[in-house]
Amino acid sequence: MSSRTKARKRAVDALYAAELRDVMATDLLEATKEQVSDRQNQDEIFDFANELVTGVLANQIEIDEILAGVAQNWTIDRMPALDKAILRVGIYEIAYSDTPSEVAISEAVDLAQELSTEDSPAFINGVLATVSATRKPI
Numbered sequence: 001m002s003s004r005t006k007a008r009k010r011a012v013d014a015l016y017a018a019e020l021r022d023v024m025a026t027d028l029l030e031a032t033k034e035q036v037s038d039r040q041n042q043d044e045i046f047d048f049a050n051e052l053v054t055g056v057l058a059n060q061i062e063i064d065e066i067l068a069g070v071a072q073n074w075t076i077d078r079m080p081a082l083d084k085a086i087l088r089v090g091i092y093e094i095a096y097s098d099t100p101s102e103v104a105i106s107e108a109v110d111l112a113q114e115l116s117t118e119d120s121p122a123f124i125n126g127v128l129a130t131v132s133a134t135r136k137p138i
Contacts, residue, residue: 007048015085025053056092063091070130082116090128101132
C-alpha cells in the first residue's frame with residue numbers, strides 16, 4: 001500500500017471520527033501521528049493526510065454544496081458519516097488538488113470497499129464520477 005493511500009485512509013479516519021465525536025479532525029490526526037511516531041515513514045503519510053484534512057475543512061461548505069448537488073435522492077444528513085468522509089476527500093482531490101480524477105475516484109472506491117457497506121463503493125463511484133465530469137479543478 002502506497003504512502004498516499006495510507007494518508008487518504010488516515011484523513012478519512014480523522015474526518016469520520018471528528019464528525020462522530022464533534023471534535024477537530026486536525027486534532028485527531030495529530031494525536032494519531034503521536035501514537036504511531038515510532039513507525040517508519042510516518043512524516044510522509046501524515047503530511048499528505050494533513051493536507052487532505054485541512055483542505056477538506058477549509059473548503060467544506062463548497063464541497064458539501066457540490067456533494068448535495070450530485071448525490072441524487074440523498075441529503076448530506078442522511079449519508080453515513082463514513083461515506084461522507086470518503087466523498088469529501090474525493091471531492092477535495094478532484095476539485096482542489098492536482099490528483100488525477102481517476103486516481104481520486106479509484107482510491108475513494110477502494111476505501112469504501114475496505115471500510116464501508118456493500119452498496120457504498122458503487123454510490124461513491126457514481127457521485128465522484130459525476131463530480132469529475134462536471135467540475136474543473138479550482
